[in-house]
Amino acid sequence: MNNKNKKILNQLNNRQSRNKLKKLGLPGIILIIIIAAASYYFTEDSPADEDRTEVTVDHYIDGDTTRFYYNGQSESFRYLIIDTPELNTSTGDPEPFAVEAADRTQELLENAETIEVEFDVGPETDHHGRYLVYVYADGEMINERLVREGLASVRYLNPPNTSRQQQLEDAERLAKEEGLGIWSLE
Numbered sequence: 056m057n058n059k060n061k062k063i064l065n066q067l068n069n070r071q072s073r074n075k076l077k078k079l080g081l082p083g084i085i086l087i088i089i090i091a092a093a094s095y096y097f098t099e100d101s102p103a104d105e106d107r108t109e110v111t112v113d114h115y116i117d118g119d120t121t122r123f124y125y126n127g128q129s130e131s132f133r134y135l136i137i138d139t140p141e142l143n144t145s146t147g148d149p150e151p152f153a154v155e156a157a158d159r160t161q162e163l164l165e166n167a168e169t170i171e172v173e174f175d176v177g178p179e180t181d182h183h184g185r186y187l188v189y190v191y192a193d194g195e196m197i198n199e200r201l202v203r204e205g206l207a208s209v210r211y212l213n214p215p216n217t218s219r220q221q222q223l224e225d226a227e228r229l230a231k232e233e234g235l236g237i238w239s240l241e
Contacts, residue, residue, distance in 0.1 A: 107173045107191060109169060110132075111124045112170065115161045117142045118139030118201060118207060119137055119138060121160065130186055132185060135175060135187050135213075136220055137208065137210065137223065138208050138210035140237065142154065152205070159204065159206055160201065163197055164192055169192075172189070196219070198219070203227075206237065
């Protein structure tokens with residue numbers, strides 16, 4: 056729950072506020088609920104912004120999967136809403152831009168003083184047991200950076216884990232318009 060909603064709840068628990076609500080009547084109460092819901096869902100910051108957790112890298116897998124030390128042990132983390140080209144294919148050859156995506160992820164994380172992960176509002180893990188997160192290096196979202204540089208596409212939307220979908224789609228649109236990375240092949 057974000058700070059705005061905590062304030063609203065505290066005010067509603069206040070006796071004076073309850074008396075004011077009685078005076079407002081049902082239409083007034085409905086209006087207050089609508090305003091509170093709109094501020095919750097349409098603010099630039101998602102509720103998850105308050106819940107970033109610092110992690111450290113254990114092992115790089117590829118552009119969109121990294122093993123981080125989390126809660127005292129090494130765990131696999133899959134970057135939400137993005138897909139980078141595959142390093143390991145059935146032919147043995149990486150897909151175009153797979154090496155670049157993996158190298159870029161490693162570069163961004165190695166150069167960061169602080170690495171954080173942010174869970175969305177839905178399930179924390181996928182069917183492979185990997186944690187689903189947005190990854191931040193010194194406050195910058197790596198998921199978005201990879202998409203913006205044409206090293207990842209927007210994919211694997213798993214509602215309700217989609218709070219950053221529009222932000223990532225905007226980055227992808229710009230990368231496509233500029234013909235960057237994977238979009239240079241089209």
